[in-house]
Amino acid sequence: MRSITVDLGERSYPIYIGSGLLQSIGERCTEAGFAQRSPLLVVSDTEVAPRYLEQVETSLRSSGYTVVSHVIQAGEASKSLAVYEEVITTAIQGGLDRSSAVLALGGGVVGDLAGFVAASYMRGIGFMQIPTTILAHDSSVGGKVAVNHPLAKNMLGAFYQPSMVLYDLDTLATLPPRQVASGLAEVVKHGLILDREFAYWCQGHAEELLALDPEALGYALERGCAIKAEVIGGDEREHGQRAILNLGHTIGHAIEAVGGYGTFLHGEAIAIGMAGSALLAAKLGRDRQIYEDTVSMLTALSLPTRLPSQYSGEELMEAMMHDKKFKEGRMTFIVPEAIGEVSIISDVQASDVSEVIAQLKKEGSPW
Template identity: 45%
Template sequence: MDKLTIATNSKTYPMYIGAEIISNLPKVLQDTCKKVSKVLVISDESVAALYLNRVLDILKQRFEEPLSFVIPAGESAKSFDVFYQCQTFALENGLDRSSVILALGGGVVGDLAGFVAATFMRGIPFIQIPTTLLAHDSAVGGKVAINHDFGKNMIGAFHQPNAVLYDIDLMKTLPKEELRSGFAEVIKHGLIGDREFYGWLTEEITSLDDLQGDKLQHAILKGVAVKAKVVSEDEQEKGLRAILNFGHTLGHAIEAESGYGKITHGDGVAIGMIFALKVSEIIFNINLSSEKIKEWFKLFEFPTTIPKELDKGRLLERMKHDKKATSGKVRMVLLKDIGETIVRDIDDEQLLILLKDF
């Protein structure tokens, strides 16, 4: 088992990564939370069918009646309605300020459950128990949110978990398209913050079948380490943390314009990263081997071009509504080299040309 300490201005907390470590959950609760009155596990239908009873049985070693609330699977669950249902359930079942919420699932569950915890009685503790590779990114850093028709994660807060318990055995049932989706974020972390790790990825991971056991654990550990370093320096995205959005400006626009859930987050980010690499090469007149990276992406069946049915003008408007946009200008995270990022405002006319040429 690996342990990584996540240090931010508001909270320092542990992240445990390893196989068959879910049984440590009662001890993690004891070590990271004060006296706990009640525990509520929020999970989705897919994960609950596989792991919820096991987690509840483990919790019963310490808590007489751990509670659970199951939400629909998929991005559509990050809505006002589902958020309100969770709050209502918590109130009806007598949760108080000494209660703890456990987020058992992928990024959707983590974002939603974390936002419920952040807003219930003005904030109670929660623990992330990720079950997807994609959640290695969202489980750390404290950004919790729900979606709005105008954009992804537009309604949210910063609320750090008390701990992250990452049992890689819970990913054995993960569909390949979801594993691929999470791998996009792993690649992102290498590209923006760890050249050596990126090199390891391109050498050691040449198919999704390679993402298991020690290699999977190493990929998660290194990916999270990049994010943890950035978050420790800029918890609330005032500056440096924006680099974590590499590939997301276009990626989020594609997700929103396609209709949430029609394309996975990772597939959208993969397209966005290739686009950001191309834009970087054009603007800075450099060679980042974008075509070679594009071919490597194809080994995992990532899409590498914008879906033909999406209008470039509408994508531009979506990008302008991005949370990082300033004064109506799109702000993109670009690379000057692998591991060296720069944030640049791009005007509408130039960006539309770049989108049409991509």
């Protein structure tokens, strides 16, 4: 079992990565400090629950916990205020009190939704992340929880740290290939922003990663989580440096919003966004080779780097205006300086972004 600590003072917590961890989840809850007398709420979705929910409930009950569960429809559409309210109703009816905790058993949608439930139920109760996708290695670490508003993604949320992240690699075995690649987009992102060597390692081990080789995957997730933990340890509430984790996300979120959440998978959308950021870098005078290398890496990981022609540039620009990174009238972008190094550029011109969008839609070379 691999173990990492996210260092946030009194809100520090461990991430455990390994095989067979679900079997001991009851003991982990005790280690996390959850009281046996107070009911636990497990939130999962229609993809994950049939495979793992019973096992989790059994382990929790054998450790003396009362368990209520709420299974949401799989997919980004469930990250809504309406579903949030349904989960809260289950929590109230299940008798959750101020010593209770919420366990998020699933991918990023489950984690974000269940996390906002945990953050706001009775003004905040216990929380554990049990990610079952590769993508969730990113969203389950760092305490960003949220639901979507019809006008913008992740608009309602909180910074709310879990007490523990439990990553059972066995749950990844049944992921469909597109989900695997989508998850690897956030993995390689951590290399692109801070660790050149790791980024090229991902490219070199793309085949093993796509085949879910346990050794390669375990290392990639550990390294990805460790980079993320390092960044948020220095800037929990995203006042500054934490924003580098948003590489590719401004364009990526706009793609998701315009396409309707769910047309592109999240990792696919941010892969296109990362290609866009590299194009923006070239526009701002950085080496075009950054773009070429970024596209090579993403392509090796079976990820898209171009935007289908039916996407409207105007709609994408409009969606970006609602993005949280549109601060005080100017656009902020995370722009690569090299592979493994990025800058936060806060006065990007909308016209440059608009041109990048056009380039992303061009066939062949963007130049």
